[in-house]
Amino acid sequence: MPRVTPKGGNLTHMETLAQRLVHRGWRMTAQRRVIAGVFDNTTGPGGDDHQVDGHGADRHHDHHTHLTADEVHELSAAVLPEISRATVYNVLGEMVDAGELLAVNVGDRITRYDPNVHESHDHMVCNGCGSIFDIPAGPPPAPTGHADFLVESADVIYRGRCADCR
Numbered sequence: 001m002p003r004v005t006p007k008g009g010n011l012t013h014m015e016t017l018a019q020r021l022v023h024r025g026w027r028m029t030a031q032r033r034v035i036a037g038v039f040d041n042t043t044g045p046g047g048d049d050h051q052v053d054g055h056g057a058d059r060h061h062d063h064h065t066h067l068t069a070d071e072v073h074e075l076s077a078a079v080l081p082e083i084s085r086a087t088v089y090n091v092l093g094e095m096v097d098a099g100e101l102l103a104v105n106v107g108d109r110i111t112r113y114d115p116n117v118h119e120s121h122d123h124m125v126c127n128g129c130g131s132i133f134d135i136p137a138g139p140p141p142a143p144t145g146h147a148d149f150l151v152e153s154a155d156v157i158y159r160g161r162c163a164d165c166r
Contacts, residue, residue: 066112128165
């Protein structure tokens with residue numbers, strides 16, 4: 001999960017995922033619209049974050065939600081009952097490939113999806129509840145003793161306890 005740098009184009013932080021996909025010229029099938037809506041309804045500046053159960057739980061404000069594919073499927077099926085798990089995985093993969101979602105792995109073998117592709121950021125993981133928080137990225141660490149090595153990305157994950165778990 002490399003540090004995220006803002007993507008090109010005229011996309012603004014205030015645009016929803018669905019709006020960004022339309023801007024890219026994607027055909028918005030019912031499945032794509034519902035899956036994008038899951039992220040648009042669970043994240044956003046000033047909005048209420050969706051409370052998600054499980055180790056990917058994001059129960060706090062001021063950060064983006066990091067949903068698993070199963071959580072996206074569950075939330076999507078509540079709106080579009082016929083949506084299949086395979087379709088959810090395929091659409092999530094398309095969105096990651098297009099740079100509209102990040103695939104986030106924090107060491108527990110579960111991929112989560114992060115819609116925050118606009119701001120350079122790292123992640124903090126609560127060891128108590130599993131919440132994942134986006135935090136502004138600092139400069140990438142410079143490797144010592146390897147002067148001929150060019151760092152292209154760095155995965156930075158801070159671990160600790162959130163205010164609710166202390």
